[in-house]
Amino acid sequence: MPIEHHALINDFPEYRERIHDLKMKDDRFARLMDEYHELTKHVEHMESEIEAVSTQVEEGAKIKRLKLKDELYAMLQA
Structure with a gap:
């Protein structure tokens, strides 16, 4: 199964300029x-x-990434 790349620019292309400015x-x-x-x-x-990691470790990292993404998205919308 191919791995989906979650670069912020890929996930929010409409905010490309805003991402660059804020960065x-x-x-x-x-x-x-x-x-x-x-x-x-x-x-x-x-x-x-x-x-190699346990499913719990992988899921924990995904949850942390999602929280970071939510925080970044809120900053993009501000």
Whole structure:
């Protein structure tokens, strides 16, 4: 099964310019975005079984990523 890449720009293409602006001007947004991308890489490794972990660990990482994504989305809408 192919792994879906969850880059913020792919998930919210309508906010491409806003993502770039916030990344350059808002330290908190930039930090959260970096954390989101690192967590996404980690989840993708778990999904592709490059990194062997329990289902609980994988689901926990996905939940954390979703919470980060929700927070970033709220900042994009502000």
